[in-house]
Every structure is written in C-alpha cells, then in structure tokens.
Amino acid sequence: MESVPKVVARNRGNATFAELVEATSRRALAQGVKAGQVERLARGIYVLPGDDRDRRTALAYDGVVSHLSAAVAWDLPLLSPPPKPHITVPTKRRPRRGPPAVLHWAPIDPGDRPSRLTSMVRTVADCARILPYGETLAVADAALASGLMHHRQLVAATDAMRGPGRTNARRVAATATGAVDSFLESMLRALLITAGIEGFVPQYLVEDGRFRAQVDLGHGVARIALEADGYQFHGSSSDFAVDCRRYDELVAAGWLVLRFTYQQVISDPEWVVATVRRALSHRFS
Numbered sequence: 001m002e003s004v005p006k007v008v009a010r011n012r013g014n015a016t017f018a019e020l021v022e023a024t025s026r027r028a029l030a031q032g033v034k035a036g037q038v039e040r041l042a043r044g045i046y047v048l049p050g051d052d053r054d055r056r057t058a059l060a061y062d063g064v065v066s067h068l069s070a071a072v073a074w075d076l077p078l079l080s081p082p083p084k085p086h087i088t089v090p091t092k093r094r095p096r097r098g099p100p101a102v103l104h105w106a107p108i109d110p111g112d113r114p115s116r117l118t119s120m121v122r123t124v125a126d127c128a129r130i131l132p133y134g135e136t137l138a139v140a141d142a143a144l145a146s147g148l149m150h151h152r153q154l155v156a157a158t159d160a161m162r163g164p165g166r167t168n169a170r171r172v173a174a175t176a177t178g179a180v181d182s183f184l185e186s187m188l189r190a191l192l193i194t195a196g197i198e199g200f201v202p203q204y205l206v207e208d209g210r211f212r213a214q215v216d217l218g219h220g221v222a223r224i225a226l227e228a229d230g231y232q233f234h235g236s237s238s239d240f241a242v243d244c245r246r247y248d249e250l251v252a253a254g255w256l257v258l259r260f261t262y263q264q265v266i267s268d269p270e271w272v273v274a275t276v277r278r279a280l281s282h283r284f285s
Contacts, residue, residue: 003032004020004024004032004038005037008046008048009048012114013055014046016046017029017044020038029046036049041059042097045060054069055116057101061101063088063093063103064112064113065116065117066117067082067104067126068082068127069087070122070123070126074120074123074143074146082102084100084101085099087101087102087103088104088105088118090108091105091106091107121154123139124140124157125158128140128158134194137175137190138190140173141177145178145179145180147178157173158173181216182216184228188216188217192273195273202217204218205218208253213246222280222284223256224283226260226276227258230261258276
C-alpha cells in the first residue's frame, strides 16, 4: 500500500478524500494529516505542504490560476502584483467557501486543469478584460518575446473573444510585438500608439559607419531615439562610460535622444507625449 504523501504526489500534488481512502485508508489519511505529511486544503481536498499560494487557492475552489496571477506565474510583467489570487472557476459552479481570492466565472479549457493554470494565450486574453491597453500590451509583448506564444495564436484567441475586454484585446493583438525589450518600453510605445504618433520602431538599429546601436524606439526619418530608462543604475564607472559614449555617438550621428524614466512614463504620460510631439515638430519644421 502506498503512503498518503506518495498518492498525493502521484496525483500532481493534490487528491480527494475518496482517492486517498481508496489507495490507503481512513486511518492512514488521518495519521498523515496529524503528522503534517499532507494538508486538508478544503472539504475533501488534500495537498502536500508548501504548495504555492495561488495554486492552493485554485485547488480550494476547484478552478485554475488566471488573469493577473497567471501572468505572474508565466513571468509576464505587471505594473503591480495582485494582492489576492485571481482564480477562474467553471461558469455554473456554485460559490463555495475558500481562501481570499478574486473569482472569475468562465469556461475552463480542459488542457489547463492538470497544471491549474491558464495557458499563456488565455492569460493574455484574460488580462485584456481587466487591464488598460498599455498594461495589457506590455503583457502581450513579453509573451511574444518569450517565444512561448505566437502572434497568430493571440490574433485567433482575441478574435474568438466575446464580452468585456474584446475591443481592448483585439487592439492589443493588432499592435503587440515580440521585439520589445522591457515593460517600460511597452508602456512608452502604448502612449505613442494611443496618441496617434507613428513612425517609431521598437529596438531600432542605428548604423553610422562603424558605429551601431540599438535604441528602444527609433524614428528613422526624424532621427529621434526614445529610451525607456528603468530603475537600473550603472554598476561601475566603465558601464557609465560606455553609456555616455553610446549617447555621444548617437548625437554625433545626427540623432536626437530623449530619455524617459519609469516615473515619467507611468505618472506623467501627458508630458511624455507632448515632449515627443515637440521633438517631431522641430525635426519636420
């Protein structure tokens, strides 16, 4: 007879009361719980100790980790992590008692049940239902950059969507790209798209003789480079020197370089857009 922890482990880290009693016994299950080998998560549901919070919550509701929590699980960037797990439960499932969570009622893909996590494509689509355009674009850009999702999959998923967020999702699918290098770059690009400012290409390669540099967003005609500077800092004087040389080379090659910080992009988007517009007007005047 298998031990209670082995039965739970064999069953992807969770098992029902009936499954455990059938494979072991009521007495063995009671002893396993008392010894801390397994935990009773909810009525009739047992898990191994130490399972992550979001998955435990999904098991408690017999649902799947979704939306913002799924984005965290897939290592996709968010403006801020969700304070409570987002869990999707089947559409007709009656509410049940469980840990604190943000519950969403929707059909669940059978393929997502074993992992208790929505697919990356479904995660991006779900985020489009509750996040603004810029934040969803950052999620979609990162998903495409990971190579774990193809653009055609995103387009198909968003075309098939119904209900809240469909318009936002289709807009994201039309503008998402795997060429973007960071969350802040996606947010900056979203500001330009929303403002109707065209011509800026993600990860634009500037070449001038032997000098080559890739800028976050480059306008080849206006020769304007936009750099999204996060909280990273120069770890050494040599790093600082390389950055200064790169900036000087771009300016010497005739490029105007605008550098925007995280705080400016997130908290002062109107100023960022106005600054880019002014720069473009000077270039084309």
